[in-house]
Amino acid sequence: MAVVKLVQKPDNDDVREAFKLAETHFGHVPNLVRALGSNPAMCRTITAFIVQSLREGRVSWGFKELVILKTLRAISSFYGYGAHEALAQELGNSPERIGDIANSLWENSPHFNEAERAVFELVKQIAIDANAVPDELWDRLRKHWDHGQLVELDALITTFIMIGRVADTLGVTDPVLFKRKVKN
Amino acid sequence: MSAKPAQLPLVEPDQADALTKQIYENAEKRFQMVLNIFKVTGHASEIAEKMWNIFFEILAEGQVDWYTKELLILKATKTGDCLYCVTQHEVVAERLGVTPEKQKDLVGQVYKDSPHFNDKECAIVDLCAHMCVDPEQIPADVWTRVKSYYDDGQIVELAVTVGAYIQVSKFGDALGVQLEDVFSGHQPRLFAKEPPKSAAARHHLEHFLERGKAAAH
Numbered sequence: 001m002a003v004v005k006l007v008q009k010p011d012n013d014d015v016r017e018a019f020k021l022a023e024t025h026f027g028h029v030p031n032l033v034r035a036l037g038s039n040p041a042m043c044r045t046i047t048a049f050i051v052q053s054l055r056e057g058r059v060s061w062g063f064k065e066l067v068i069l070k071t072l073r074a075i076s077s078f079y080g081y082g083a084h085e086a087l088a089q090e091l092g093n094s095p096e097r098i099g100d101i102a103n104s105l106w107e108n109s110p111h112f113n114e115a116e117r118a119v120f121e122l123v124k125q126i127a128i129d130a131n132a133v134p135d136e137l138w139d140r141l142r143k144h145w146d147h148g149q150l151v152e153l154d155a156l157i158t159t160f161i162m163i164g165r166v167a168d169t170l171g172v173t174d175p176v177l178f179k180r181k182v183k184n
Numbered sequence: 185m186s187a188k189p190a191q192l193p194l195v196e197p198d199q200a201d202a203l204t205k206q207i208y209e210n211a212e213k214r215f216q217m218v219l220n221i222f223k224v225t226g227h228a229s230e231i232a233e234k235m236w237n238i239f240f241e242i243l244a245e246g247q248v249d250w251y252t253k254e255l256l257i258l259k260a261t262k263t264g265d266c267l268y269c270v271t272q273h274e275v276v277a278e279r280l281g282v283t284p285e286k287q288k289d290l291v292g293q294v295y296k297d298s299p300h301f302n303d304k305e306c307a308i309v310d311l312c313a314h315m316c317v318d319p320e321q322i323p324a325d326v327w328t329r330v331k332s333y334y335d336d337g338q339i340v341e342l343a344v345t346v347g348a349y350i351q352v353s354k355f356g357d358a359l360g361v362q363l364e365d366v367f368s369g370h371q372p373r374l375f376a377k378e379p380p381k382s383a384a385a386r387h388h389l390e391h392f393l394e395r396g397k398a399a400a401h
Binding site for chain 2: 003004005035036038039041042043045046048049052057058076077122125126129130131132133135138142147148150151152154155157158159161162163165166168169170
């Protein structure tokens with residue numbers, strides 16, 4: 001049971017707007033959005049930020065899902081983990097790619113290229129100590145990704161650290177995130 | 185001594201696209217300046233817009249008063265060894281009435297026996313301390329105390345405040361975003377009381393203090 005009630009019927013315009021956005025994007029209103037529903041300002045802004053993250057962006061959504069999976073594992077959070085595994089597969093990732101980020105196999109896996117590996121290194125380091133990301137790793141990241149993509153990746157990693165922490169703290173689970181097809 | 189540049193160039197207002205300019209204007213209205221961490225997000229304005237909207241809501245009176253949220257922001261960012269956030273929020277918190285003595289008692293478990301903290305504040309600082317490390321280990325007793333003082337909407341705001349500051353501190357630290365010159369000479373009091381655990385953060389602190397000394401001369 002969640003720490004806070006899961007709002008079923010919004011009685012506030014901000015929450016109605018957030019639920020509508022969630023319904024359109026996810027095909028339903030996820031429990032995390034319902035849990036935030038007691039606080040209209042937080043519900044509206046966090047929902048908009050999550051929706052912005054979970055779509056095609058400067059970085060492909062398929063790869064972003066792998067980054068999310070690695071991030072959740074790196075902080076020992078399993079909020080929505082199964083849902084993100086399913087999404088990762090629906091967005092074109094092979095079971096091998098999904099499996100190899102569950103442990104350290106990604107470091108030598110033939111299923112990833114150097115650009116992707118550098119991002120997983122960034123995930124690992126941010127989770128442990130964001131102050132200690134080596135200049136050498138940034139050199140490699142800048143070689144493969146442009147500035148906008150690097151902002152998106154850093155924001156994605158740290159957003160899902162936030163989402164994992166908030167959802168686990170509030171005791172919210174979302175075994176299914178999307179109830180609509182994400183790929184035509 | 186000049187600051188080491190961030191890992192990505194800062195997007196100055198005259199280089200910014202229309203949406204970024206709007207975000208900078210909002211930031212300047214709220215904070216009297218465009219902070220470096222805003223400028224680094226100018227490379228991806230569509231992400232910056234959604235991200236900063238969360239912080240515009242947190243850094244204001246809400247269902248929880250801003251003063252209380254500053255206690256959590258300082259605790260969360262100190263736990264994460266974020267020099268950038270701690271330094272800025274020591275200044276903000278003091279403007280809102282959180283005395284330097286009270287700020288310093290946020291380190292470790294000092295707040296629990298501090299005359300500056302009441303039971304209500306201790307309950308949420310306890311929650312914050314656990315949330316930063318491992319939410320699964322939040323003791324039931326902490327929840328009992330928190331729920332005796334705060335309703336659901338307020339608990340959401342407390343949790344989001346902590347989560348958002350874990351997010352933004354890691355976001356900026358990973359990119360090596362440096363403190364603005366206006367903070368030069370500030371002596372971070374929480375880190376003076378308890379140095380950063382991270383060797384890299386200790387190095388950043390030493391460098392920042394040297395910058396302050398150099399600027400003073």
